[in-house]
Amino acid sequence: MDTPRLVEKLLRGDRRALARAITLVENGSPELREIMAGLAPHTGRARIIGFTGSPGVGKSTTTNAVVRAARARGLSVAVLAVDPSSPFTGGALLGDRVRMQEHATDPGVYIRSMANRGHLGGLSWAAPHALRVLDAAGFDVVLVETVGVGQAEVEIAGQADTTVVLCAPGMGDSVQAAKAGVLEVADVFAVNKADREGAKSTLRELRQMVAMKDRADDEWKPPIVMMVAVHDEGVDELWERLDAHFAHLESGGGLAERRRRRAREEVQAIVLDLLRSRIGVGDGGALESAARDVAEGRRDPYAAADLVLKELDA
Template sequence: MNSDWLERLRAGEPRVVARAISAVERGGADARTIITALFRFTGRAHILGVTGAPGTGKSTLVNEIAKHYRRRGHRVGIVAVDPTSPFSGGALLGDRLRMQDLSGDGGVFIRSMATRGSLGGLAAATADAVKVLDAAGFAIVLIETVGAGQNEVDIARNAHTTLVVEAPGMGDDIQAIKAGIMEIADLLIVNKADHDAANATMAALEMNLNLKPKLENDWRPPVLKTIATTGEGVATVVEWIGKHRAYLETNRRLETRERARARAELELVVQRELMARLRRGLNGTRIEALVEQIAARQVDVYTAAEKLLG
């Protein structure tokens, strides 16, 4: 990239933003140079996470939420993550298909990302892609996770406000009490609310929230109904996002969250770097020999790992 890339990125030039995201996705020295240069221009965007099971309507909801912010004049960046095939390494990224209302609007930037092997609901480079959009002046950055099950909770560490999207008829009240994804919601959304089972789902979610003892100044996630295909209920969702932001801004909660986020990110980067160094240092043929021995039940994995690292 040319030497004036940072200026052009900060002006929101789509070509430069797109290339920068590709570079951070690829990783390595270029990625580091880019993040190091733009880091001081980040920290301005309100980062919204949207998660939930496949087919609950996340992309359609993101499309509607983005339209609301556009009407208020905010520029909106979207990172939509879909899974990479564990077999071919390829991916079908189809979230954009539901966001066609946003095309032709220069104030919106949509980027599809494949997980490229990372678990947890996001790609390894999602956090860096968000930083690129943040530095490029997008006031709202929406992250849409892969279709999530119960345990894909990385989004909570990456977003200021997390929306968990449910569809009616997906489970009873015991599902609602289970640990994991239900716990990370700042807003709970029952989409496809025109479906018969919507009220039962709302009731199950409310019941779960009522089981928790009330603490003073605690955030109680609202349970909201939407029909994303018509936009019904989305204005209320945006209103609650605003309330959550205001909640975070009182009593230094935002700083606390940022610190937790920074710690998690630092640990992750250190972990990745250590693994990379380790892989470089490890002898491939030695690993293969140990794999053979484990498969032949001659040695257990713990002893094998000890042999590699010791």
């Protein structure tokens, strides 16, 4: 499939084109430049919702429940599970197959995991690119799901229009959540597995955290939803909170600001990636010889960085 044809098919929501485009994103393919140029005028329509939380809180179950909620409201949904997966285990694909079963015959649902095979920083442009593809393909809602412990992963979920931070009782998750800096990105908290012991104390901890945070009077105060996603309990309430947050963003100008911020991160990541390749890793590259000097104590890292920059400017 040549690129103009791929773009044309993408814009019609063709599933094979979608799968191919996201694989190109995973691989950092040079064709992305042309694809993104073709998609740009057709983006900015989807509503993007991020889900993040520690392993074991039930992120997949929750996103699946939210997919059902969106479908019940007549909305088409794409799910992007950002999974810093090892190419070696194929874990992401297996997860997809399991999750696809429920929605396999529904043309209004598309679920895809995206592995990240790149270096540090790879996720910063890959995730926005994939969201851009799904947005241009015409989905009403795009859910992006990340493991909410790492810095990069939390930031990706935090770049959604609305970010949901998932907790679960008895795993020290609410504390972990706070530690991972997810509090700052949470628009909505959801306590999943709320039928388990410890749900009340998780709720209490979260309430305290929300209360402790200073905010202006007109600022959004993250609500906390108790749910049991596997039994579809609390999912309608979660959906209502998501709607309320989106309405808040739209009325207050926050939506445009969030989308600018997302674009800024995306453009910055591309710029830094292009610069990274100019710096020169590999034998004889400026970075390589600088690193050798630093490792052997002959130069400090800042003096080495200055040398690399001088080479870049030359």
